[in-house]
Every structure is written in C-alpha cells, then in structure tokens.
Amino acid sequence: MSDVIEESLEDYIKTQVLEPWKGPKNVPEQEYFTSGHRTCQGCESAQIMKLMAKAAGPRTVILGSTGCMYVANTTYYSTPWVVPWMHTQLGSAGSAAVGTAAGLKVQMRKGKMAKEPINVIVFCGDGGGADMGLSAISAALQHTHYNLLILMYDNESYANTDIQVSGSSPWGANSTFSPPGKARRIMNRRWKKNMAGMMAAGHPDCKYVATVCTSAPMEAMNSVRKALSIGGPTFIHSLDPCPKGWDYDPMFSHEIGELAIETGIWPLYEIEEGKITMYGKSRRILRGQLKRKPVADYLMRQGRFAHFIDEDIEYFQGKIDEMWEKWLIPGVIPIAAPA
Amino acid sequence: MSTGSVEVVYRGIFQKTLAKNICRGVVFAAKKEGKIGTAFGRYSDSPERNGIPAKQFAVVSDTHDELQEHLARYEPDNNDVTIACDDTLCKGIESWAWYGLQPINKLLKKGGTLLVTSFQSPNKLINFIHRKGEPYNLALIRAQASFSGLWVYKDDHTDARLLGALAKVAPHIVGIDAICEVIEEQWKDDLKVISARKSFDATKSQPVSAEQGNEEVPFSFEKPGWKTMEEGLVIRGISAEKQVVAGRDGGYVPTRNATFKKYSTRTMRPVINFDTCTKCTLCWLNCPDTCFDITPDGLYDANMDACCGCGVCEAVCPVADCVTMVNEEAFDDNASQWEMWVKDKKGYETWMTEKISDQPARTHGFHHVGQYAEEATNESA
Numbered sequence: 041m042s043d044v045i046e047e048s049l050e051d052y053i054k055t056q057v058l059e060p061w062k063g064p065k066n067v068p069e070q071e072y073f074t075s076g077h078r079t080c081q082g083c084e085s086a087q088i089m090k091l092m093a094k095a096a097g098p099r100t101v102i103l104g105s106t107g108c109m110y111v112a113n114t115t116y117y118s119t120p121w122v123v124p125w126m127h128t129q130l131g132s133a134g135s136a137a138v139g140t141a142a143g144l145k146v147q148m149r150k151g152k153m154a155k156e157p158i159n160v161i162v163f164c165g166d167g168g169g170a171d172m173g174l175s176a177i178s179a180a181l182q183h184t185h186y187n188l189l190i191l192m193y194d195n196e197s198y199a200n201t202d203i204q205v206s207g208s209s210p211w212g213a214n215s216t217f218s219p220p221g222k223a224r225r226i227m228n229r230r231w232k233k234n235m236a237g238m239m240a241a242g243h244p245d246c247k248y249v250a251t252v253c254t255s256a257p258m259e260a261m262n263s264v265r266k267a268l269s270i271g272g273p274t275f276i277h278s279l280d281p282c283p284k285g286w287d288y289d290p291m292f293s294h295e296i297g298e299l300a301i302e303t304g305i306w307p308l309y310e311i312e313e314g315k316i317t318m319y320g321k322s323r324r325i326l327r328g329q330l331k332r333k334p335v336a337d338y339l340m341r342q343g344r345f346a347h348f349i350d351e352d353i354e355y356f357q358g359k360i361d362e363m364w365e366k367w368l369i370p371g372v373i374p375i376a377a378p379a
Numbered sequence: 380m381s382t383g384s385v386e387v388v389y390r391g392i393f394q395k396t397l398a399k400n401i402c403r404g405v406v407f408a409a410k411k412e413g414k415i416g417t418a419f420g421r422y423s424d425s426p427e428r429n430g431i432p433a434k435q436f437a438v439v440s441d442t443h444d445e446l447q448e449h450l451a452r453y454e455p456d457n458n459d460v461t462i463a464c465d466d467t468l469c470k471g472i473e474s475w476a477w478y479g480l481q482p483i484n485k486l487l488k489k490g491g492t493l494l495v496t497s498f499q500s501p502n503k504l505i506n507f508i509h510r511k512g513e514p515y516n517l518a519l520i521r522a523q524a525s526f527s528g529l530w531v532y533k534d535d536h537t538d539a540r541l542l543g544a545l546a547k548v549a550p551h552i553v554g555i556d557a558i559c560e561v562i563e564e565q566w567k568d569d570l571k572v573i574s575a576r577k578s579f580d581a582t583k584s585q586p587v588s589a590e591q592g593n594e595e596v597p598f599s600f601e602k603p604g605w606k607t608m609e610e611g612l613v614i615r616g617i618s619a620e621k622q623v624v625a626g627r628d629g630g631y632v633p634t635r636n637a638t639f640k641k642y643s644t645r646t647m648r649p650v651i652n653f654d655t656c657t658k659c660t661l662c663w664l665n666c667p668d669t670c671f672d673i674t675p676d677g678l679y680d681a682n683m684d685a686c687c688g689c690g691v692c693e694a695v696c697p698v699a700d701c702v703t704m705v706n707e708e709a710f711d712d713n714a715s716q717w718e719m720w721v722k723d724k725k726g727y728e729t730w731m732t733e734k735i736s737d738q739p740a741r742t743h744g745f746h747h748v749g750q751y752a753e754e755a756t757n758e759s760a
Contacts, residue, residue, distance in 0.1 A: 064659075064660040064661070064664050065660060067660070067664065069621070069631035069633075069673055070619065070621075070633075071633040071669050072619065073669075074617050074633050074634065074635050074636065074669050075633070075635040075636060075640075075641070075668050075669045075670055075682070075684075075685035076617075076635050076636025076637075076638070076639045076640055076641060076685065077636070077639070077641070077668070078428060078431060078475065078476075078639060078641070079428055079667070080391075080392070080428040080429035080430065080431070081428075081429045081430045081644060081687050081688060081689035081690075082429070082667060082689035082690070082691055083428075083429075083667050083689075084667060086667040086668070087665065087666075087667040090667065090669055098619055108426075111426065112428065114614060115475065115476070116423070116475050116476035116477050116638075116639075117476060117477070117602075117603060117608070117614055117638065118475075118476030118614070118636060118638040118639045119614045119616060119617070119636060120617060120635070120636045120639075120669075121616050121617065122616055122617045122618070122619050122634075123616070123619075124616065125616070200426050201426060202426055202427070202529070203529060214530050219530075254665075257664050257665060258664075283429050283689075284392050284428065284429050284529055285529065287528040287529055287530055287531075287746060288528075289690070290429055290430070290689040290690060290691070291689060291690025291691060291693060291694045291704070292694060293667070293689065293691050293694075294665055294691050294694055294695050295694055342746075343528045343529070343530050343531060343745075343746035343747070344530065346530070346531070346746040346747035347747065
C-alpha cells in the first residue's frame with residue numbers, strides 16, 4: 041500500500057480539460073439530460089440542466105438537492121437523466137458534493153476504480169442553495185482538494201411547492217407568502233440575496249464563481265466547462281425564468297431572461313482566481329456600448345409584479361441604477377467607486 | 380342510497396382555480412340538497428406544472444358511510460361525469476409516468492357523460508377521443524379553454540357554465556337550483572347565476588357508441604412491481620446512444636424517456652417551414668425539452684412525442700414565420716413534419732400554409748385582478 045500513499049495529491053486533483061465551444065455549430069449533438077421531464081412548459085431550469093449536462097459531458101456524476109429539478113425529473117420511476125444522478129436533501133448540496141468527490145478519490149486510490157478525472161456537479165435551487173444549503177455550500181467551497189461544481193438554479197422562489205418566497209425572491213414579487221393586499225401592497229421587502237458575490241468575496245480559495253442565464257446558452261455552457269476545468273470547488277449562479285411563478289406565457293421564457301440582462305437586473309460576470317470580468321451584454325453595458333433598458337420592461341411582463349405602481353417601479357429602478365453607478369462591480373461589490 | 384362522482388381534468392396551474400371552483404361548487408350544492416360531498420385533488424399531480432394534465436374529483440353521497448366507502452379507493456375510477464376543461468385533453472392525458480397515455484374517457488363509467496369545453500364539432504372531438512368499448516355520452520360547452528395564471532383568475536364564467544351543464548347531464552348528483560343557490564352565495568354575482576342557468580338550458584348530450592372513436596392504442600409500458608423495484612430507489616437512466624431510426628442516418632435522434640413523453644401537455648405545436656430554415660441551431664439549443672431531432676440534412680425536426688408546446692422555438696427563431704405555433708386541435712397525429720416535407724415539398728407547403736393560417740389568440744396571461752372584466756367591458760363598448 042505504501043506506493044499508493046506516496047502518489048502525489050496532484051494525481052487525484054486533475055480535472056478534465058474542457059475547451060470552450062466557439063459558437064453553437066460546435067456544440068455536440070449528444071444529450072445527457074434528455075426529453076421527458078415533468079417540468080412546466082418553457083421551464084428554464086430544465087434548460088440549464090440540459091446545458092449543464094451537455095457542457096460537462098459523459099464522464100460526470102450529478103447530484104441534486106430537493107426542488108423542482110429533483111421532483112419533476114425523477115418521480116414515479118421515470119427520469120430523463122442519462123448521466124448518473126443522485127438526490128440529496130434540501131440543505132446538503134455542498135456536503136453531498138464533497139462526499140461524492142471524496143468517495144471517488146478514495147475508490148480510485150484503493151484501485152477499485154480506474155483513475156480518471158470525473159466531473160462532480162451538484163445543483164440546488166435558490167431555496168436549497170441560498171437559504172437552507174448556504175453553510176454546506178460555504179464549507180464545500182473551502183475543500184480545495186476536491187474538484188466539484190455547485191450550480192444554483194435560481195427561479196427566485198420555492199417554485200416546486202407552488203411559489204413561496206425565498207431569500208432569492210426579488211423585492212415586491214407576488215408569491216404564496218407575499219401576496220399583495222389592499223392595506224399593504226409590497227409584502228416581500230427584502231432585496232434579493234447576492235449569492236455569487238457572497239460566494240466569491242467570502243471564499244478566497246474558490247477559483248471560479250460566475251453568474252449565467254439560460255438566455256445566453258453558449259456562455260452558460262462555457263462557464264460550466266471552465267468551472268470544471270479550473271479545478272477545486274467552484275460555484276455558478278444561474279437565473280432561470282419560471283413561467284409558473286413569475287406568471288408569463290411560457291413562450292417568453294427566453295425573452296424574459298434576455299430582459300433581465302438588458303435591464304441590468306441580472307449582471308453576467310465571472311470571477312476567475314479573484315479577477316472579475318463582465319461578459320456578454322453586461323460587459324457592453326459596463327463599457328457604455330449598450331444602454332440599460334428601463335426595469336419596467338422586465339417587471340411589467342410578469343404577473344408577479346402586476347401590482348406595482350409607478351412608485352414601486354421607480355424604487356426598483358433606483359436600486360438597479362445604484363448598483364451600476366455606485367458599486368465597484370455591479371452585482372458583486374457594493375463599495376462606492378472612488379470619485 | 381347512492382354515490383356519484385365527478386372527475387375534472389384540467390391543465391395544471393392554468394386551470395387550477397377553475398377546477399377547484401367546479402369541485403367546490405359540486406360539494407356545496409350537494410349539501411344544499413341534504414347530501415354529503417367532498418372534493419380533492421389527486422396527490423400525484425402535485426406539485427402542478429404549467430400545462431401538464433391534472434385532476435380533481437368531487438364525490439357526493441347520500442350518507443357519510445357511503446362517502447367513506449367510496450373514498451377508500453385511491454382514485455375514483457367509475458365516474459358519472461368526466462369534465463375536460465380543455466378540448467385538447469381529448470387526445471389523451473399523461474399526467475404522471477405510471478399511466479402512459481390515459482384516454483380521457485378511461486375513468487368514465489358506462490353510460491356516463493364526458494363534458495368538454497370546446498368550439499369544435501362533436502364529431503371532430505370523437506375522432507380524437509379513444510374508443511371506449513362501452514357506450515357513453517358527450518356534451519359540449521361552447522367556449523374557449525379558460526386559462527389563467529397562478530396569481531389571478533380569469534373570471535369568464537366557465538366555472539358557472541360547467542356547473543350548470545353538470546346539473547343537466549347528472550341531475551342525480553346535483554340539481555340546477557342548488558347549483559344556482561351556491562353560485563349566488565359563493566360569488567355574490569347574479570350574472571354568474573344567469574350563466575349557469577343558460578348553460579343548463581343549452582346543454583345537450585349525444586350518445587357515443589362503444590365502437591366510435593380513435594382506434595389508436597395509447598402508449599403504455601411495463602410497470603415495475605414492488606418486488607421488481609431495485610433497492611435504494613434506483614431508476615435506470617436513459618441510454619447515451621442516439622436512437623437508430625430508419626432514414627435518419629447522419630442525423631441525430633437522442634434516446635428519450637420512454638415512461639414520460641409529455642406531449643399531452645401541448646395545446647399548441649410548432650409548424651416548421653424547412654424551406655426558409657437557416658439551420659441557425661437556436662430552436663434546438665434553446666428547447667427546454669430537447670424535442671428537436673437533427674435530420675441528416677442538418678435541419679431541426681420538432682419531435683411531436685417530446686414537444687410540450689411551450690413556444691420558445693417560435694420566440695427565438697430569427698427567421699420570420701419559419702416556426703409558427705398552431706392550435707393542437709388542427710392535428711390528428713404526431714407524425715414528423717420533416718418526413719412529410721422530404722416526401723412531398725409542394726404538398727407540405729400547401730399543408731403548412733393551411734395550418735398556419737389559423738392562429739387563435741393565446742389566452743394565457745391574466746396578470747392583474749379584474750383584467751378580464753376590463754377587457755370584456757372594453758370589447759363590448
């Protein structure tokens with residue numbers, strides 16, 4: 041056994057080298073999350089599952105905590121998963137990822153498995169990630185000797201159980217727990233939790249944190265590929281428009297995501313080894329090449345904001361303006377830029 | 380001494396409140412008549428998903444004991460009336476994996492009545508509905524399927540009209556007077572009472588014979604028993620290999636989940652103009668249901684077993700009128716459009732032009748309280 045122990049740690053922390061795909065024509069045809077899931081029409085969380093699995097490729101183990109992407113994809117002995125998948129409890133996305141990565145490493149060390157880099161991805165919803173699983177995710181991001189990716193698919197509510205408010209729900213949105221009433225119009229008075237920024241700022245050893253949106257599918261897939269290649273624990277926060285809870289026609293799923301980016305509500309960025317880069321339309325907004333659309337264009341398309349009056353839209357717009365004008369990095373570091 | 384049950388089949392989320400209103404109405408009306416009733420949704424449909432067929436039931440008995448006896452069954456399977464809140468449900472419903480495709484009249488008892496919301500002719504609907512093997516009746520409410528969102532109900536009186544029609548086709552469950560009394564009490568709206576009475580007067584049912592209907596055998600699969608299920612709740616994954624399909628060499632047809640196909644969720648389907656397609660990949664890349672098969676000539680063929688009709692492909696397609704969403708009622712089967720196009724391009728153009736010329740307004744999307752009332756007032760003004 042001594043020779044096994046003497047083997048360097050590097051052998052076990054090798055990652056797959058996943059080059060970015062240049063353009064949709066270079067995306068392989070193979071699917072690892074296929075048709076036949078019991079999600080809503082126009083479900084963008086299912087779309088990020090598809091993109092994530094496609095980007096990761098066949099040598100991948102995926103884990104998922106309770107939420108839409110657990111219930112809709114694996115109930116009643118029926119599944120669209122092609123790659124191995126396992127359910128884990130609501131708050132334990134981070135611990136399941138560490139356990140799986142560690143388990144694979146041990147199996148390989150003991151010679152029970154061929155030595156090869158296997159992608160370990162765990163996904164969680166905003167409820168399972170930003171609320172219940174926060175501590176486990178934080179712990180996982182400090183386990184630098186394991187390669188794992190935590191992808192939080194954020195539909196801004198507990199969508200599986202019919203839309204209860206989560207720490208990720210936007211200010212003022214209608215939900216089962218925050219229905220607008222006559223006496224009080226705005227029931228959810230918390231501003232959305234800034235998960236990606238928090239993960240990046242608080243975990244200096246985490247080499248890669250990014251925000252993605254299904255409406256920028258190539259960037260989302262390349263982000264997953266980069267996260268898996270860079271090694272160590274990594275985190276991706278994906279914004280997924282949800283026709284059921286956000287209340288819009290399913291055909292607008294893609295467009296609503298685009299509007300979230302174009303209004304500046306959802307800045308796309310990646311933080312690679314501490315270096316922050318805005319990408320896609322968000323970069324063009326930052327550079328002044330693209331004018332941010334008014335937030336009303338995004339808000340008024342969705343039934344969850346239908347109770348907003350001008351005052352509310354102005355408040356929302358003000359918060360977004362502040363983020364872009366006063367923060368050092370929009371959506372990440374809320375420190376006023378030096379004048 | 381009797382028990383009667385009503386099954387309400389509806390589109391998840393979009394018609395959740397509608398189904399609830401119908402079942403509640405039945406139970407309250409039964410109480411008015413001195414009977415006892417209960418209403419419940421089917422556990423396995425929860426959580427509901429947009430468009431995926433779901434069910435609620437209302438059971439009415441003369442006595443408490445009878446009701447208990449009836450409810451001891453998992454799901455009422457011998458219903459006096461089945462209400463389909465959307466006529467595209469007549470093509471069959473696949474609400475969860477263990478059924479495969481269930482004919483809409485499957486749980487209807489012999490001689491019972493299938494009540495459908497539709498503008499179609501009865502004969503057209505009978506062509507969609509699977510052959511029952513037993514005679515039953517068909518009654519129609521002339522209306523477009525009433526779709527709401529999760530937060531706001533489109534109060535277009537479909538609930539009152541269906542309750543009125545129910546009193547006509549199954550007076551032994553609830554009578555029209557009790558129904559009207561309940562509508563008055565629950566909604567405090569005289570107009571709704573008038574709607575229910577009008578619907579009661581107008582509703583006629585026609586007999587459907589045992590041999591009438593769609594001859595297609597609905598898809599099914601082998602279900603695992605308790606002893607054949609694997610330890611640790613193991614579900615076998617889908618093959619990573621593509622499907623081998625005759626005439627599709629050089630293309631790519633992914634292997635799909637055989638126990639849940641999702642097409643009965645569809646109320647609209649994409650019709651594709653292959654002549655103007657630029658092969659930009661956007662429909663394929665952005666389809667959350669992976670429904671696009673890549674054809675040998677590099678086109679994208681929406682697989683009608685997998686498509687749930689969300690319409691994202693139409694929205695992302697950069698070419699004008701290349702993808703058009705068309706009402707599901709216009710189609711009799713799930714045949715491949717690309718194969719049709721390859722066989723006869725001229726014929727396909729004619730077929731496609733005819734299909735896309737009929738584009739009924741999409742009805743989903745009632746965002747704020749009172750929106751429907753406002754629109755109705757504006758229209759009549």
